[in-house]
Amino acid sequence: MSLLAVVFELAFVVATMLVTATLVVVGPRRLAAAMRGYRRRLQVCALPLATLVVVLALRWSTVDVFTRLERRVLGTNITPLLFEIEETLLPQNPVVVLQSFQSPELTSFFVFTYIYGYAFLLLFPFIAYFALEEMDDLRTLLLAFTVNYGVGLICYVFFIAYGPRNVDPTIFQGLLYDAFPQSRMLTNEVNQNTNVFPSLHTSLSMTVFFLAWLTREKYPIWTGVAGVLAISVVVSTMYLGIHWFSDVVAGTLLALGSVYVGRHYTARGLLDSTRRYLDARLERLKRAGGFG
Amino acid sequence: MDEGASSSRRRLLAGAGGVAISALAGCSEAFWSRAENTGPEQVELTIKTVPADDDPFAAKILSQLRESCEAAGIDVTHVPSAKADLYREILLERDYDVFVARHPGLDEYDALYGLLHSQFVTERGWQNPFQFSDPTVDELLEAQRADGGDRQESITELVDFLEDTAPYSAIAFPHLVGGARTDVNAPSPPQQPLEYLDLLCREPDDGPRDEPLVVGVAGEDLANRLNPIAVDRNRVYGLLGLLYDPLVRRDRDTGEYIPWLAESVTWTDEDRLQATITLREGVTWHDGTDLTTDDVDFTVRFLGDTALGSVDGSIPAPRFRSRQTLVSEVQTIDSRTVTITFGDTVGDSAAKPTRDAAVRSLTIPLLPEHVWEPRSEVIAERQTEALVTDNEEPIGSGLFRLDEVTADGVELEPFDEHVFREFPLDRPDALEGFSQYDGLRFRIDPNVGAMVDALENGDIDVTASNVPPERVESIRDGEETTVISSTTDSFYLLGYNLERAPLVNHRFRQILSRLVDREYVVSEFFDGFAEPAMSPRSLLGLADDEHDDGVRSSIAEFPGTDGEVDDERVRTLFEEASYQYEDGTLLD
Numbered sequence: 001m002s003l004l005a006v007v008f009e010l011a012f013v014v015a016t017m018l019v020t021a022t023l024v025v026v027g028p029r030r031l032a033a034a035m036r037g038y039r040r041r042l043q044v045c046a047l048p049l050a051t052l053v054v055v056l057a058l059r060w061s062t063v064d065v066f067t068r069l070e071r072r073v074l075g076t077n078i079t080p081l082l083f084e085i086e087e088t089l090l091p092q093n094p095v096v097v098l099q100s101f102q103s104p105e106l107t108s109f110f111v112f113t114y115i116y117g118y119a120f121l122l123l124f125p126f127i128a129y130f131a132l133e134e135m136d137d138l139r140t141l142l143l144a145f146t147v148n149y150g151v152g153l154i155c156y157v158f159f160i161a162y163g164p165r166n167v168d169p170t171i172f173q174g175l176l177y178d179a180f181p182q183s184r185m186l187t188n189e190v191n192q193n194t195n196v197f198p199s200l201h202t203s204l205s206m207t208v209f210f211l212a213w214l215t216r217e218k219y220p221i222w223t224g225v226a227g228v229l230a231i232s233v234v235v236s237t238m239y240l241g242i243h244w245f246s247d248v249v250a251g252t253l254l255a256l257g258s259v260y261v262g263r264h265y266t267a268r269g270l271l272d273s274t275r276r277y278l279d280a281r282l283e284r285l286k287r288a289g290g291f292g
Numbered sequence: 293m294d295e296g297a298s299s300s301r302r303r304l305l306a307g308a309g310g311v312a313i314s315a316l317a318g319c320s321e322a323f324w325s326r327a328e329n330t331g332p333e334q335v336e337l338t339i340k341t342v343p344a345d346d347d348p349f350a351a352k353i354l355s356q357l358r359e360s361c362e363a364a365g366i367d368v369t370h371v372p373s374a375k376a377d378l379y380r381e382i383l384l385e386r387d388y389d390v391f392v393a394r395h396p397g398l399d400e401y402d403a404l405y406g407l408l409h410s411q412f413v414t415e416r417g418w419q420n421p422f423q424f425s426d427p428t429v430d431e432l433l434e435a436q437r438a439d440g441g442d443r444q445e446s447i448t449e450l451v452d453f454l455e456d457t458a459p460y461s462a463i464a465f466p467h468l469v470g471g472a473r474t475d476v477n478a479p480s481p482p483q484q485p486l487e488y489l490d491l492l493c494r495e496p497d498d499g500p501r502d503e504p505l506v507v508g509v510a511g512e513d514l515a516n517r518l519n520p521i522a523v524d525r526n527r528v529y530g531l532l533g534l535l536y537d538p539l540v541r542r543d544r545d546t547g548e549y550i551p552w553l554a555e556s557v558t559w560t561d562e563d564r565l566q567a568t569i570t571l572r573e574g575v576t577w578h579d580g581t582d583l584t585t586d587d588v589d590f591t592v593r594f595l596g597d598t599a600l601g602s603v604d605g606s607i608p609a610p611r612f613r614s615r616q617t618l619v620s621e622v623q624t625i626d627s628r629t630v631t632i633t634f635g636d637t638v639g640d641s642a643a644k645p646t647r648d649a650a651v652r653s654l655t656i657p658l659l660p661e662h663v664w665e666p667r668s669e670v671i672a673e674r675q676t677e678a679l680v681t682d683n684e685e686p687i688g689s690g691l692f693r694l695d696e697v698t699a700d701g702v703e704l705e706p707f708d709e710h711v712f713r714e715f716p717l718d719r720p721d722a723l724e725g726f727s728q729y730d731g732l733r734f735r736i737d738p739n740v741g742a743m744v745d746a747l748e749n750g751d752i753d754v755t756a757s758n759v760p761p762e763r764v765e766s767i768r769d770g771e772e773t774t775v776i777s778s779t780t781d782s783f784y785l786l787g788y789n790l791e792r793a794p795l796v797n798h799r800f801r802q803i804l805s806r807l808v809d810r811e812y813v814v815s816e817f818f819d820g821f822a823e824p825a826m827s828p829r830s831l832l833g834l835a836d837d838e839h840d841d842g843v844r845s846s847i848a849e850f851p852g853t854d855g856e857v858d859d860e861r862v863r864t865l866f867e868e869a870s871y872q873y874e875d876g877t878l879l880d
Contacts, residue, residue, distance in 0.1 A: 002700070003700070071374070071377050072377075072380075077371055077372075077373065079370075079371065079372055080369045080370055080371055083370065084369075162343045162372045165344060166343035166344045166345055166351070166372055167343065167344070167351070167370065167372050168344075168351060168352075168354075168355045168358075168370070169344040169348050169351050169352055169355070170352050170355045170356070171355065174344065177739050177741060178741065181737075181738075181739050181740070181741025181742040181744075181745065182741075182742050182745065184738035184739050184742060185737075185738055185742070188512075188738050193343065193345055193374075193512075194374065
């Protein structure tokens with residue numbers, strides 16, 4: 001199975017899930033109405049959407065530079081710290097506890113959740129919030145995702161952290177790649193094995209869940225689905241031996257922070273204040289240094 | 293400044309000082325002694341190895357070592373680092389206390405020279421990474437290399453001495469286990485260039501193929517650095533050896549040396565040991581440039597100093613140095629004939645080396661002067677372009693030329709101008725029937741699981757990366773696949789940084805060496821596909837000879853059972869070496 005085949009399968013499965021969920025949760029009538037007014041909706045969201053796209057593009061295009069910066073210049077290897085904190089603070093490592101319930105069915109379920117469930121969880125809110133009358137929730141979602149990726153990117157440059165499965169295979173098992181080795185082709189495209197702190201799987205899933213909770217009156221079914229799915233994704237990251245409990249805690253905190261920013265700030269406001277700040281600094285520099 | 297405030301502050305300070313002094317003066321001796329001496333603290337060790345993605349065996353060995361150390365009251369920090377990063381940290385920066393890694397193997401006793409001679413303490417690569425220096429060892433290393441003395445006796449003495457000093461400890465010699473499609477008739481998973489060539493000479497069941505042999509390898513960043521003299525990289529074993537030809541190749545199975553780019557090697561052994569080498573007619577580099585004896589001379593000079601004299605002292609290559617230091621002079625006679633004079637350029641320069649050691653220097657892969665000479669440019673402190681280049685377009689003189697590197701593979705195309713392709717009659721016996729395939733392709737999978745699946749699907753013909761025991765069964769069960777394995781020279785070892793306390797103490801190292809249950813590691817982690825290093829020779833990574841076979845060294849004896857260390861026993865060992873315990877922690 002090649003990367004292309006893996007991507008194809010992922011696209012097919014997730015598309016099926018998205019269509020089903022759209023029909024059940026959003027409903028064809030609401031969707032049709034939204035499609036008619038797509039131009040206005042997109043215009044309203046143009047700025048936060050562009051910001052997210054820029055951050056994602058930056059992440060993809062600079063992966064080589066960032067990896068080199070991380071591994072050779074800025075990064076600190078915090079893996080032993082994560083390992084020791086959990087050994088000292090907790091009676092038993094949560095990853096070990098979860099893996100003690102291991103069964104083929106459970107592994108299949110969590111592999112499915114980790115890859116397909118996660119992709120669905122991230123994509124569906126875009127459709128759901130796009131179909132609403134007001135675009136506030138979509139803008140919140142876009143900004144919250146941007147914050148997640150931005151902060152994640154910064155953490156990954158400063159922290160070199162390997163997941164449990166990579167540190168000690170006699171204690172922690174790498175269940176994902178044992179069960180579905182080809183998925184590594186996919187995860188390699190998205191991230192390196194040194195970037196586990198914080199868990200972006202956790203932070204993005206929890207972000208979606210927190211936003212689903214805030215919009216529970218508009219989409220009551222979705223709130224339940226998002227809750228179950230998000231918790232499953234979070235548990236799967238540990239069950240599969242990919243993340244430490246600490247990564248999950250950090251990821252949840254990041255989700256809370258991102259949702260707060262998403263709700264209380266706007267992309268325009270943040271950009272404006274950044275510009276004002278830079279202008280002021282430049283002005284002061286000009287006056288002090290006398291250039292210009 | 294306000295005078296009053298200042299003077300009152302001064303008075304206050306004087307008063308406080310007076311109180312402090314009188315307090316100290318009246319203090320008990322106990323206080324003074326605590327203030328003056330820092331007191332013993334718990335022994336701490338930072339142990340590095342690769343993540344399980346890169347090598348699950350190394351990670352498991354370290355896991356056991358960590359648990360044994362913790363039982364012994366040592367505070368261990370277990371640091372995983374990707375293969376290229378680990379090599380940089382241990383082989384270039386020497387930043388570690390202990391490491392667990394896989395050494396590519398010692399082909400000859402003389403390989404110990406580079407690993408342990410004090411002359412290499414300041415050098416990089418697998419050239420004394422332990423910072424070991426001992427005059428007796430230097431003397432013995434020089435003696436085994438020199439002609440005239442009793443080499444075996446020097447080696448026996450060296451092995452005895454190193455059993456006491458323990459600058460590093462081998463753990464186990466892993467077998468290479470893999471799988472192949474039954475129709476390619478692979479005898480073993482290929483690793484050395486000659487093994488690849490042997491495989492390409494074997495006719496598949498369905499006759500010669502007009503497509504490449506596909507070899508499966510697994511891992512990350514395997515082909516993004518193709519620099520033959522760099523050590524900080526992950527790599528496909530054998531790949532660069534296929535691209536870069538040496539003058540002679542060593543056949544690992546027979547121990548014989550096969551003239552390769554050299555048509556003939558004539559030895560003269562009077563007051564100096566010399567070899568007159570004639571290159572084969574018409575040898576060229578992959579870019580069409582003629583390969584001449586100037587390139588031979590250049591390679592030797594360049595490995596000794598990649599800056600080619602442009603800095604004070606030299607910036608030697610981190611590889612091939614122990615072989616290169618056997619050559620004292622290269623004299624080109626014409627473009628095809630060269631005389632090499634052997635000596636010991638680090639020890640006694642007048643010494644005459646033994647031929648067994650000297651011939652190793654002819655196995656160094658040749659580098660083209662016109663490509664590498666410009667790379668002698670110094671680009672940073674003690675750093676030349678040659679040491680950092682990725683060498684994306686390697687120009688060698690091997691039977692294969694690099695065609696393309698992609699994210700999931702490396703394509704090698706036949707180099708049609710190679711003398712062995714143009715003149716099949718000149719070929720050595722090892723190339724009988726070469727080649728049954730049109731080229732060679734490495735397919736890179738991100739992990740072993742995906743590689744094994746690709747083998748079972750028929751996407752690859754043979755695997756070259758090690759297949760762990762849990763994946764072997766499915767290859768064995770396959771109708772069209774078969775399990776193949778071979779022994780290798782490589783070994784897992786614990787490397788000690790001898791510049792750091794408490795590792796400066798040989799008694800401490802001897803106990804540390806015992807903290808891995810080698811027999812348990814081999815039976816449980818390797819599922820029997822490895823040999824434990826139990827004898828004094830094998831603890832150094834050397835093959836056992838007839839005297840040594842079955843001898844067990846005391847520093848390979850595990851103080852416990854089934855991989856589980858006996859707390860009491862290990863603590864007694866440390867106490868016998870005059871270490872002390874407080875509340876269960878080992879003090880330095």
